[in-house]
Amino acid sequence: MNKKTLLLSAILLTAALSACSSRQASPEPSEEPNATVELMTTDGRAEAPSVSGPVEENSSPVPSEIPSDASDRTGRFLKSTSGDGILVIDNYGPVVFTYASGDRSVLDTLDNGDAVSMKIGPIMETWPGQTTVYSCELLRKGRRGAVDPDTLASLMEMGQIPKEPLSPMFYARDTLFIGTGRTASPTCGTEDGSFSSVIDSLKVPSENGQSNFGSEGDGYISLWDGAMAVRDGDHYTLFLANGTLEYEGRFFRQSDLSDDTVAWLDSYNNLPEEGRMSISYVPYDLMPEDNTGITAMETDASAP
Structure with a gap:
């Protein structure tokens, strides 16, 4: 083999090796039409792509959906040391609640003992x-004394509500009598x-x-089966047993009155004395028995 032949073979071998190396370094074409080859980086400092334009922030609260098993309950409101408050549900008992609504305008106006209606979820x-x-x-509107005293005492002991004196009350004839703050006028001066x-x-x-008030030796007088008058200096204060109501010196069993009358009487007794003098409506079942045929008594002022 002459020198020209050897030189030509060397050139052809070099060209073949160069072409093979070029094919290995290039990415293989995709079988998919119009496919592109993406470049990748292993640099850990690479930043995520930024979003163009301003980012909107939703700061308004999302209203809570009322679950299908929510129910309406009535009772008395109490301010709580934990949670948003306590609802003492009628014929059930106290429930500490969290308020889900963004509108707290009603909740912020409530005082201890106010009568309320709340839509609540399941009770734990x-x-x-x-x-x-x-x-x-x-x-x-109501008063703290309208809440069962045993419930109040237990909640205070557990630290669920602030500690405040209970309504004045005493135990006699195996019955608890609770002070109303209203003046009593006993017809007999002999203490029982x-x-x-x-x-x-x-x-x-x-x-x-x-x-839980007063001094040893303070006397009381029986006014009715569920009513007592307790001497306080030169006057007497009215005390009532649970289930007994009073209107202008007349006593009633709560079970004998309609729910509307009981609610009316609750509002009436929470009025100041001058407010009670200016009512415009009195339910019939609070009227004296000789007012036969009268469904209600009206005056010239507004109702409580």
């Missing part, structure tokens, strides 16, 4: 119970008994002759 069976409230309606012991104002009396 603890004591007190726990639930979520989705709406609230004020039915009428007196206090034999006085306990802390945060507790509920449970023994005959026991009170």
Whole structure:
């Protein structure tokens, strides 16, 4: 083999090796038409692509949906040391609640003992119970003393509500009598008994002759089966047993009155004395028995 032949073979071999190397370095074409080859980087400092244009921020609260198993409950409101408040549900008991609505205007106006209607979710069976409230309606203003005293005492002991003295009350004839703050006018001056012991104002009396106010020896007079008058200096204060109501010196069983009358009487008794003098409507079942045929009594002023 001559030198020209060897030189030509070397050139052809070099060209073949160069072409093979070029094919290995290039990415293989995709079988998909119009496919493109993406370049990748292993640089860990690479930043994510930024979003062009301003980013919108939704700061308005999303309203909570009311679940299908929510129900309307009525009761008395109490301010709580935990949660948004306590609803003492009629014929059930206290429930600590979280308020889900963004509009707290009604909730912020409530005072202890106000009668309310709330739409609540399922109740967790603890004591007190726990639930979520989705709406609230004020039915009428009330007072803390309208809440069962044993419930108040237990909630205070557990730290669920602030500690405040309970309504004045005493135990006699195996019955608890709770002060109304209203003046009583006994027709007989002979006292039926007196206090034999006085306990802390945060507790509920449970023994005959026991009170959570006043002094030992303070006397009381029976006015009716569920009504007592307790001497306070030169006058007497009205005390009522659970289930007994009073209107202008006349006494009634709550079970004998309609729900509307009981609600009216609750509002009436929460009025100041001058307000009670200017009412415009009195339910018939509170009228004296000789007012036969009268469905209601009206005056010239506005109703409570």
